[in-house]
Amino acid sequence: MMQRLLAHIDWPPGRRPGSAPEPSSSPPPAPLLPSHPLHADADVTDVEDARRTALRKAFTPTHPLRSARRLAGRRTQLARVLRAMLDESAHVVMYAERGRGKTSLINLVSEALRALAFMVGSYSCAAEDDFDAILRGLMRSLPRSLLAVPVQQGEDRLLGCEAALPDGRLQTHDVLGLTGRFTGRRMVLVVDEFDRVTDVATRTRLADTIKLLSDRAAPILFIIVGVSDNLEELLGRHPSIQRNVVSVPLPLLTDTEIEALLERGAQEAGLVFPPAARYAIAGLARGVPYIAQLLALHAGYSMLRRGSQEIARADLDEALEIAVAEADPRVSRLYETLTEGGRDTAMRAFLRSLANGTQDAFGRFVVEPAGPGFLSVAGRAAPAELWQRLVDAGAVRRCGDGGPHLFAMAEATFGNYVLMRAARDGPERRAETLSPVQATTVAR
Ligand SMILES: Nc1ncnc2c1ncn2[C@@H]1O[C@H](COP(=O)(O)OP(=O)(O)O)[C@@H](O)[C@H]1O
Ligand SMILES: [Mg+2]
Structure with a gap:
């Protein structure tokens, strides 16, 4: 019965509900339009416009989806x-x-x-x-x-x-x-x-x-x-x-679903999203489709500005730069306040560990006592004093029906912002965050 109902929806060709996820390293898509040095300027502009339009249609952080073609999970x-x-x-x-x-x-x-x-x-x-x-x-x-x-x-x-x-x-x-x-x-x-x-x-x-x-x-x-x-x-x-x-x-998407979202968008826009770049974005999105769409769109624009058809590390850096600069001011202000303008390194490390910590399918995490002066926050030991500062600043909230130990970020994208800041600001940290190894081991 349900298969028949779902058949009313326009799934991507060849993929039906319940089918295995797309392979993570499919062959590069054919270029959307050929680029050739001998093209007249006007043609080049047309080609660029067409690529930008295709990108904008493929990744839509500010618009809800209207067709199942790009729906992940x-x-x-x-x-x-x-x-x-x-x-x-x-x-x-x-x-x-x-x-x-x-x-x-x-x-x-x-x-x-x-x-x-x-x-x-x-x-x-x-x-x-x-x-x-x-x-x-x-x-x-x-x-x-x-x-x-x-x-x-x-x-x-x-x-x-x-x-x-x-x-x-x-x-x-x-x-x-x-x-x-x-x-x-x-x-x-x-x-x-x-x-x-x-x-x-x-x-x-x-x-x-x-x-x-x-x-x-x-x-x-x-x-x-x-x-x-x-x-x-x-x-x-x-x-x-x-x-x-x-x-x-509605739970968060899984990392596999986030990567499928990126891969499908890449095919639609006629660009190549190397596995390492997809892993990196999945590690920063942590299941939030909005963040994945946002980073993919900005990385895509950066790639086009470079005249390339393949997302590179520099494009992710640029996407991070923009996403951090244009983040919801409530989120960035909260980060600045908590970390005293980024100077409080202990708080920065704590936020990063929390944002990367163990969360459930809805992005909620557990906070429990872990010895004198310490708590276990999202599966990692942390000084109780740092946690208390988050509570006092209203950065976290208790999840009503989840018992006394279950919490969530008060701003839904605060954790993503913390990870994006870390990836943007710290060179060692950035290398870590943007490597595929790190992204695949992120706990969910
Ligand atoms: N399942 C999904 N697959 C791919 N992209 C998605 C999916 N769900 C949401 N998005 C994208 O995430 C962003 C936020 O989605 P939206 O439906 O507006 O969320 P909400 O209504 O919960 O705020 C949009 O860019 C949308 O295109
Ligand atoms: Mg909505």
Whole structure:
């Protein structure tokens, strides 16, 4: 059943869900376009433009994916969401840190559901949104042609299918009234970035709506997506809906999946990503697809500026330079504060050991006592005093449902920043970080 469903998605040719990962050292791709010294200047410019465009399309750190062609991993989660909706008629809550691929995966889920004749509405929340704003946004995203009854006079100003909702302040049961107002039978409503909504009442009303829809077995299912550690944190405490909602936490990618992401992008952009460069980026990304895409894009631009078609060490250095310089200021400020502008070498070493330490599939790590004055932090001994400084600065947070010893970085990419700084700043350290041997032995 699931194979049939997944077949609706446009996997890369020759690769099906569950197939073995791509070999890590496939032959270099054919050059995208030939370069020749005798080409006229205009042609050279055209070729360069084409290469830049291909690179930009292959590595998209600032855009969620829209097709499965470039999706690395995620088969399990994709299958779980589809099974929840199709076989269990359950609503879904998907959560993870920023940059882990939530919106990308949801785009593919939506594509698969549309192929199965679902009407799929989506809305990305803003901080000030309330229940009304979310529901109206969802309806506006649906094409008007789905309305069973044409819009009435005076409703022209309404966008998409907003006319399916009554005027005035919306109530929970207004969602039930949507059934019958559409040409299609089954509807999925995707609410992305739900963590941004600050209004507690809106969370409760959305949870109430899910409960009501489930109780009446209505053919409308919600997918709620956001930054969170768990379902309750995102949707609020609402014990009676637990049965009707399937939780889909999104783990980090594995190093193999990160390398597959890089290899696939390289083939698409017509460039060569040597194994050592892929290992190095996987060691810095530590499972975060955003970081892998970012470093690959900048390394690619540097390679093009050199007039080459193969990523070299100098390109990684350049990519690191840019990624560090353009990092989220909250992350770089935190690093500067903790390390006193980089002068506190003990703190720098501690951060590096933590960022390279043992983490679980969600990037969380364990902190436990390890003798007087010492702790075991992410599997490595560290002075308790240094750890306390991280706690005091708000650089780490306890993971709500993981017991007293489980922690995560407060800023999702802080660990990546620490590793990128180390690789950029310290020559010995850089040699270590950028060598394949080191990257393959990084604990996960
Ligand atoms: N499975 C994946 N394979 C390859 N790239 C991915 C994958 N998931 C996410 N990305 C890339 O990572 C970046 C962040 O993804 P996005 O879906 O926006 O994350 P989120 O919604 O969790 O913040 C984007 O550049 C996207 O293209
Ligand atoms: Mg997103």
